[in-house]
Amino acid sequence: MRSREDVGRTEDGRYIVVDGRRWRATDPAIPEALRQELVNELMAARRLVRSDPETARPRVQDAKVALGERGDPWWEPTDDGRRVRLAAAIRALLRHRDEDSTICPSEAARIAGGESWRDMMDLARATAAGLARDGVITVRQKGADVDPSTATGPIRLARGPAW
Numbered sequence: 001m002r003s004r005e006d007v008g009r010t011e012d013g014r015y016i017v018v019d020g021r022r023w024r025a026t027d028p029a030i031p032e033a034l035r036q037e038l039v040n041e042l043m044a045a046r047r048l049v050r051s052d053p054e055t056a057r058p059r060v061q062d063a064k065v066a067l068g069e070r071g072d073p074w075w076e077p078t079d080d081g082r083r084v085r086l087a088a089a090i091r092a093l094l095r096h097r098d099e100d101s102t103i104c105p106s107e108a109a110r111i112a113g114g115e116s117w118r119d120m121m122d123l124a125r126a127t128a129a130g131l132a133r134d135g136v137i138t139v140r141q142k143g144a145d146v147d148p149s150t151a152t153g154p155i156r157l158a159r160g161p162a163w
Helices: 032-048 053-067 079-096 105-133
Strands: 015-018 021-024 137-141 156-159
Touching: 032 053, 032 079, 032 105, 053 079, 079 105, 079 156, 105 137, 105 156
Parallel strands: none
Antiparallel strands: 015 021, 137 156
16 A cells, blocks of 8 residues: 555646556645545545445545545636535535534535635535535534525534435
């Protein structure tokens, strides 16, 4: 198994090089604790690929997109790419945590926005509202389900009925 130090990087830091092959690097702006949580989710999903590929592949995709290794390049994000990455981060974090756990939309914003995460909060809440409309997540405030389009103040995100 290779350590992070055994992997070469391109000069611009956007790619890693393994055995002469170039792969997109993880977004370096992701806070370490969240990056590690996403890597742990990715590894758990990869372990499932042989035994349950139908469940594993979307998990791998979400973790890779959240890490910035797939989808829009993290160094040139688009609005659509940010939405996709926020949704992937929300799903990956909720999958990795205990079934009854919740996350804050700011965690997804910190993953997709780095140091500018506060600027992404409106988009993170809007992305969460879309996932809630689809039943993928529920939006909670003080432990009760709320309508994300009318909720003001802090909210939490939990797995929804269509999870």
